[in-house]
Every structure is written in structure tokens, then in C-alpha cells.
Amino acid sequence: ARHPLNSRWVLWYLKNDRTKNWEDCLHKVTTFDSIEGFWSAINHIIPPSELPWGSDFYVFREGILPMWEDENNVKGGRWLVYVERARRAQDLDHYWMELLMALVGEQFGEDGASISGAVVNIRQKGDKVALWTKDAEKDGTNYRIGHVCYDVLRMQDPNVMRYEVHKDASARTGSCVKPRIVLPAKYMK
Numbered sequence: 001a002r003h004p005l006n007s008r009w010v011l012w013y014l015k016n017d018r019t020k021n022w023e024d025c026l027h028k029v030t031t032f033d034s035i036e037g038f039w040s041a042i043n044h045i046i047p048p049s050e051l052p053w054g055s056d057f058y059v060f061r062e063g064i065l066p067m068w069e070d071e072n073n074v075k076g077g078r079w080l081v082y083v084e085r086a087r088r089a090q091d092l093d094h095y096w097m098e099l100l101m102a103l104v105g106e107q108f109g110e111d112g113a114s115i116s117g118a119v120v121n122i123r124q125k126g127d128k129v130a131l132w133t134k135d136a137e138k139d140g141t142n143y144r145i146g147h148v149c150y151d152v153l154r155m156q157d158p159n160v161m162r163y164e165v166h167k168d169a170s171a172r173t174g175s176c177v178k179p180r181i182v183l184p185a186k187y188m189k
């Protein structure tokens, strides 16, 4: 391919199947390391908004499994964006594409090395787009990554992005997890 990317990326698909355990629902779709390979992968899958409920797409660096338990993720967290039901049609697919292009296009600069990958969750209760970072305690790094993400998604006040620690999310009992960082910062309680 003529336009190599800085890294190799793997596209994963999670097909919701209550009869299987979670990691057995995860399937590797393709691997790409060029702009051409990226577009070929994107053009061969249906957009998130057309996926069945309970599905996920993951685009993670090669060598990092898209799960909390991977050594690159176990201390990490995620910037989480809820897509309101009412804005699903115009925001979901757009957010996903913008985030992927920023990720594979290394728009996070040096901080890109601290990012494991991107996730989109298709849920009836509300879709989610997330960016996983490797170390939940590197607040400076995570702030910078969050700001780039907020801008790339053209989010504005009062839209809020929350940074959740995987340890809290994986241990969650209720649905809500107390975020470690909130953007814009003024909404941090």
C-alpha cells in the first residue's frame, strides 16, 4: 500500500450472544497498516448505526486485546461519549469515523502511544463511543487526549465527556461509574 500508517490496527466485532461468555463473542475482522487498508476495512463493514443491538466494534493497536484484562488496559480507563437517542442518526456514525481517523492518523501526537484503541457500543439504552487509554493515573496525558477527542468530535458545552477507570467500570454494580475526569472541567463535581 502507498500510504503506510505509523501502527498496525486490528478491527474486532463483538456479536452479542447471551449463550456464550463475553470473550467468545469477540471476533477479529481484519488487520490494517495503511490508509488504503483502513478504508478497505471501513468499506467492508456496515456502519455502527445499522448493527444489531448489543454489538460492538473495536479498533485496537495490534498486540492489544480489546478487553480490560489485557496488560495494556488493566490499569487504564476510557474517555466515554454517550450518543443521545435523538441524535443517533447524525452523530453515531460520524463520531465513530472521526475518532477512527484521529486514531489511525495519529492526531494525538506523542500521547498516541498511551492509547489502546477505540470502541463503539450499539445499545438500545443509548449508544456509546469510547477511547481507551493505558494508564488511568496519568491525568495530564488523559486530559490532553480528552481535549483532542472533544475537539475532533466537535463537541461543545454542555456536551460532557467522562473518563472512567476500567477497575471501577469492571467492578460496577449499578450502571453509573464515578468519572475520574470530566470535560468541560467545570462540570466536575
Ligand SMILES: CN(C)c1nc(=O)c2c([nH]1)N([C@@H]1O[C@H](COP(=O)(O)OP(=O)(O)O)[C@@H](O)[C@H]1O)CN2C
Pocket (backbone or CB within 6 Å): 022, 023, 066, 067, 068, 069, 121, 123
Ligand atoms: C473478560 N471479560 C469477561 C470481559 N472483559 C472485558 O473487557 C469486558 C467484559 N468482559 N464485558 C462484559 O460485557 C458486559 C457489558 O459491558 P459493556 O461495556 O458492553 O456495556 P453495556 O452494559 O452492555 O452497555 C460487562 O458487564 C461485562 O460482563 C465488557 N468488557 C469491556
